[in-house]
Amino acid sequence: MSQPRARAAVFSAGSWGTAVAKIMADAGSDVMVHARRSEIAEAINTRHRNPAYFPDVDLPVSLTATTDPAAALDGADHLVLSIPAQTLRANLAVWAPDIGPDTVIVSLMKGIERDTGLRASQVIAEVAGVSADRVAVLSGPNLAREIMDGRPAAATVACPDEDAARRFQTACHTRYFRPYTSTDVIGCELGGALKNVIALAVGTASGMGLGDNAVALLITRGLAEITRLATAMGAHPATLAGLSGLGDLVASCTSPLARNRTFGVHLGHGLSVEEAMAATRQTTEGVKSAEAVLGLARVHDVEMPITEVISALLNDEITLDEAAAELMQRPPRPER
Template sequence: MSQHRSARAAVFSAGSWGTAVAKILADAGTDVIVHARRDEIADAINTVHRNPGYFPDVELPVSLAATTDPAAALHRADYLVLSIPAQSLRTNLALWTPHIGPDTVIVSLMKGIELCSGQLASQVITEVTGVSADRVAVLSGPNLAREIMDGEPAAATVACPDEAAARRFQQACRTPYFRPYTSTDIIGCELGGAVKNVIALAVGIASGMGLGDNASAMLITRGLAETTRLAVAMGAQPATLAGLAGLGDLVATCSSPLSRNRSFFGTVNRSALARSRW
């Protein structure tokens, strides 16, 4: 990256979390362009500085631009920030790879595991794009998009095998309300972000059945213990799972009414759940 210009980030896509991270980056002084799938979303971001599909009530920074052209979004980008469904990553990334620059760092916001291969997002990224592992990073933590958009304080972990690359992206997304920390444990960060969704579903079921706070606490703590053992077996550091990308993300997802995973079963009939054998 040139010493004479701001970092540039291309954020794919214009969904809830992608929009929130795009706002963080812009507020941090990074040049940001969002890749949107729909013309009307890109036009709204460019003209009225709002994303009508997700946060129509929040004004976005005027420096934040949008396009539906992946080549235009990736032109001279220092960072490609991916916020798309994990199961569509491989197909979409194959289309975008020809436009990725030779020095672009790819940052994953995805919290999932590819079903067909069992691979983490970082592994899919290196396989599809052919970039080296030290050019792939992960941003993960207790980050509820609505609170981020409202400017409420939050923190996250930026993980990359290349510590210097992690620190550069840390500076690119650091704001008064968002504090990123760095790590080289990309496996631990990714697994913590993916597995906590399963635990949050279980906590939501327990809450919906009226099983009490003891049951929720049990699921959170024992779920974290199992996640840690899995992560360590895959090469992660146990301390990572006790940090923002592990325990922090787990607590936010399991306890907040803003969490979609926790509230997934909230409207399901309690008696029907009680009869089920889950």
């Protein structure tokens, strides 16, 4: 007798949410996407396409959509959250009563809550009233457009409960997407959130025409910053050298598909924060989280000069030329 198909609820129908929904449908789950807009839900159900993000990609027939969060959550083995980190608390408070007692909640979010400095998994556990063992994180070098095209990619599934991590690993393992498991939620989550700020810096340097040497400098020293803070907060150093650390950092800093890098390029071209936001057209978590990351660095007494400069630049406290000069004029020191 065949086993019943797993069920997944994916909130929302943005680019990364749609990509993970497709992955899980291709891996054998019945997936229901929660879309805010009825026309997107209708298009997914009738035309099997998401016209807002991937109008050229056919979606599996086992992937459906609804505007009703309770309907999406009904019987879900996994709830996958792919919404802006700064809206997580308010939205989850509304959805939490409909989350099943055995549903594993998976965070795709790569941001730090500004008011509290909490990671997304911490907000989820607090608001949904669940133990940390029921909250997992998926993070890695995952550009949604490439995944929708079936190009090879990998990521890390981190959860304190190894069995829960393995179950979600199975639920998103396809011929083109290879997930690895970990119990280091802190490292996996911080690698994804902190790299966004470094990607902003790399994009800004690229937009200013500072060259490939500057890009390599920022990626390398950015990884040092990320590792310092993450390990101070309890992460394992090896996690930051893996897919959710170095891997995600490289993809976000080098690909024109990466939204934080793209935002930085607009800044480097001289656009204001508001103009860069309009030009990027998608949620840019690094912009929203930079100040919160800097706050964590101060709490844990960790030096993060690139993050300091980007935060000042975003707050119009320094100019582009001053930002470049401030990093290059720091006192010389040993590399380690």
